[in-house]
Structure formats: structure tokens, C-alpha cells
Amino acid sequence: MPANLPPQYFGAEKRLRLAGTPQEKINAIQEMIGIMPHHKGTDRLRADLRTKIARLNKEMQKKRGARIYSYSIKKEGVAQVLLLGLPNVGKSKLLSILTNASPEVAPYPFTTGSPVIGMMQFENVQIQLVDLPALTHEFTKRWMGNLIYSADLLLLVIDLNSDINPSIEKLEELRVRARKVMVVGNKLDLPDGEKNFKYLKEKLEGNSVVGVSAEEPRGLEELKNKIYSSLDIIRVYTKEPGKQPDFGEPVVLPGGSTVINAAREIHKDFAGGLNYARIWSNKFKGQRAGKEHKLEDGDVIEFHI
């Protein structure tokens, strides 16, 4: 240790030891460099500290890159749905049972360290589910915020066999940030499950609440149906005159879409020349419908130009 270091130097050094983030460390080191006197005895130390700053900067850049990479998730399938919740509530277990993914599931908190993506088959469409690290104070940070903001639906997963109030508090926070939130009470099979589920429904009256057990399993069909219906999308099927519709290939549209919206989705040019459509559904048996006719999930359309 070079001689002649003023007492303030040791104050900054102490701050460095206590620093939590790389940025805090950099600040403390810069302070130390600023404080130390310039003479031959401090050259070596100054160089070492500069190397430390360079390393910390690199570390921060790498982290930033990784975050952007891992927390902006490309949508696949008809919608992106996030699994969120406090530690150990069963988010990963649900992902493993609803999708093709095999995330790590373990009986202790903070098992999931980065997002895991799975595709859930619902009838003839695929929905993307994203299992996320447990909600902590961290989740209000921007990178998580963007994901929450852009997702089509959030599933707030709650452990029904624990105190559910901290989760209910999170709901408020999520609701202002997200497009849509649905509450999933999990672990219905455990002793306090039914009692807490009843309490949860009463407390969140008017919200979409589903009770499930990922372990048993129970309630998962209802959950899938509710996920799909809350996405507010419709599937329509096209047919050519005199032929059968292709039910394997739905055209997926936002709820409330019209005949002309469907035509545009198929082909822009095609929409321009559209004259009318014929619709088959529960209500219609091939009747003519105008461009502004509102479509419903399951409608079959035949376009006429």
C-alpha cells in the first residue's frame, strides 16, 4: 500500500467494499483515484484501479446486452402470455404442463433465473407462454416493464396454500402496466387451497380468477379456455366456392374484425376487388354479408370479387 494516502481515500475505499452494483463500484473507484496524490508511489495503484474500472464497464455492458437479449422476447403463435408471480408459486410447473417446455421446477424459491418459453396448443392455434423469474422489487425495472407492457396477457400465479395477500398487492401494480391480467390460483390440491381460492374470488370480485392444481392436475382445461377467450381474438376459415373450408389453417384476427379486415389479412390486392362475402356459422348458412359485417370466432367465409 503506497504511503501518504489521505483519510478520505479510505472512506471511498470503504464505499467500494459496500457497493452493490458495478456502477456504484465505479463511482467509488473514481473517487479514490481523484483523492490519491500524484507521485511515483501511487502510479501502480492508480493503474490497477483504472483496470478495475475497465473491467466493471465491460461487465455492465455485457449485462445490458444480455438483458436486452433475454427480456425482449419475440412473439410467436397467436399471442404472448406471461407467467408472473412470487417465488415458488408454481409458474414453471404450470409451463411444463401447459406447453412443450421443460423448465426447472424445484421446491425452493428463485429457481427460474431467466425467461423460459413454451408453446401451448389450443385447439388449432399455438399460444406462446413465457415463464419468468419470480417477481421481486426488480420487476418494476424497465426491462421487465417493457415485456409486461407489450405482452398480450399476464397470468398472475398465486400459491393458494400460502398467504395470498402479498400477491394481491402485486396485482394492483401489474394492472396499471399491463394490457390484461388474469389471476391463476395454483396448488388447489393442498390443504388451504379451496379455502384461499374462495377468499381470493371474493376479494377480486369482477376479475378473471381461475383455480388450478398443476400437480394433480386440475382446472387446466378451464384455464386454457379462459386464456384463449381473454385474448380477444377470432379464428375464421376461408373456403372457395363449391369446396370445403380448410379448418386446419385459421385466419387469426383481433376480436371485432370485419369481412374486409379478413380479406386484407389474406391479400391486400384481393381486398381491393372484394364485392361481398358469404358466411357460414351457427347463425348463417351461406348468406351474403357486406364488407363491414362483423365476424365471429369459427366463421367460414367465401369471398366474392
Ligand SMILES: Nc1nc2c(ncn2[C@@H]2O[C@H](COP(=O)(O)OP(=O)(O)OP(=O)(O)O)[C@@H](O)[C@H]2O)c(=O)[nH]1
Ligand atoms: N402440491 C402442489 N405443488 C405444486 C403445484 N404446482 C407447483 N408445485 C410445487 O411447487 C414448487 C415450486 O414450483 P415451481 O414451478 O418451481 O415454482 P416457480 O413459481 O416457478 O418458482 P420460482 O422459479 O422459484 O419463482 C415445486 O416443488 C412444485 O412441484 C401444485 O399445483 N400443487
Ligand SMILES: [Mg+2]
Ligand atoms: Mg420457476
